[in-house]
Amino acid sequence: MAGAARSGTLEEGQVRAMFDRIAGVYDVMNSVMTAGLHHRWRERAVDLARVGPGSRALDVATGTGDLAIELASRGADVVGSDFSEGMLDRARQKAPEITWEQGNALALAYPDGEFDAVTVGFGARNFSDLGQGLREMARVVRPGGRVVVLEITTPTKPPLSTFFSLWFDRIVPLLGRVTGEDQAYTYLPSSVKRFPGPAELGALMHESGLRDVRWILTAGGIIALHSGTVA
Numbered sequence: 001m002a003g004a005a006r007s008g009t010l011e012e013g014q015v016r017a018m019f020d021r022i023a024g025v026y027d028v029m030n031s032v033m034t035a036g037l038h039h040r041w042r043e044r045a046v047d048l049a050r051v052g053p054g055s056r057a058l059d060v061a062t063g064t065g066d067l068a069i070e071l072a073s074r075g076a077d078v079v080g081s082d083f084s085e086g087m088l089d090r091a092r093q094k095a096p097e098i099t100w101e102q103g104n105a106l107a108l109a110y111p112d113g114e115f116d117a118v119t120v121g122f123g124a125r126n127f128s129d130l131g132q133g134l135r136e137m138a139r140v141v142r143p144g145g146r147v148v149v150l151e152i153t154t155p156t157k158p159p160l161s162t163f164f165s166l167w168f169d170r171i172v173p174l175l176g177r178v179t180g181e182d183q184a185y186t187y188l189p190s191s192v193k194r195f196p197g198p199a200e201l202g203a204l205m206h207e208s209g210l211r212d213v214r215w216i217l218t219a220g221g222i223i224a225l226h227s228g229t230v231a
């Protein structure tokens with residue numbers, strides 16, 4: 001598993017087991033690694049989902065539920081889905097009023113066109129088949145509805161690229177070691193590096209049946225927010 005973590009590719013069962021294991025430290029690590037900025041990025045992602053009272057939204061790979069909670073704060077009726085029960089347990093504790101369901105993002109148990117919007121935050125990178133995950137997200141959204149992908153991306157221009165490499169390759173694995181979860185926080189930077197860049201991800205979203213695909217880079221080019229509309 002150590003080699004697989006370093007290459008940023010883990011099998012589905014290994015990904016689920018890893019998130020079950022780190023569920024207890026996940027939120028703290030997120031806040032430490034992003035200096036709390038992840039909340040702002042989630043707000044921007046939810047802006048792109050264009051939901052409000054009366055909308056029905058799904059957040060896949062919802063983890064401890066922060067993106068689903070942001071969707072619900074706009075008045076939408078929200079389902080948060082993830083295959084890790086450990087992560088979902090945390091989500092349930094944070095927001096018992098939201099519907100949390102165990103499920104695989106690559107084989108969603110919802111009918112076609114069920115939702116007005118589907119989001120994924122920092123989860124697409126972990127899909128064993130990204131194309132399949134995007135097609136499933138598009139499938140369960142009604143025509144005209146929105147698909148939003150919030151993900152970490154690798155900045156290409158200095159000085160951010162230098163800082164990113166120092167932070168992700170040295171500090172994040174070190175923080176992981178402090179929490180006793182060094183494999184998970186070695187996997188994280190490696191999985192970001194092997195993930196498609198913004199243009200490639202945009203093309204994959206288009207191939208999945210989405211139109212008007214756009215992306216915004218923020219946080220100095222470290223965060224990509226992709227959105228598209230179901231044809």
Ligand SMILES: C[S@@+](CC[C@H](N)C(=O)[O-])C[C@H]1O[C@@H](n2cnc3c(N)ncnc32)[C@H](O)[C@@H]1O
Binds near residue numbers: 015061067082083127
């Ligand atoms: C890095 S966490 C992101 C959690 C949350 N979305 C957030 O914004 O913080 C990735 C999550 O994706 C989930 N995940 C990865 N692959 C999945 C799949 N195929 N189906 C369902 N959940 C998946 C993991 O269990 C984990 O909770």
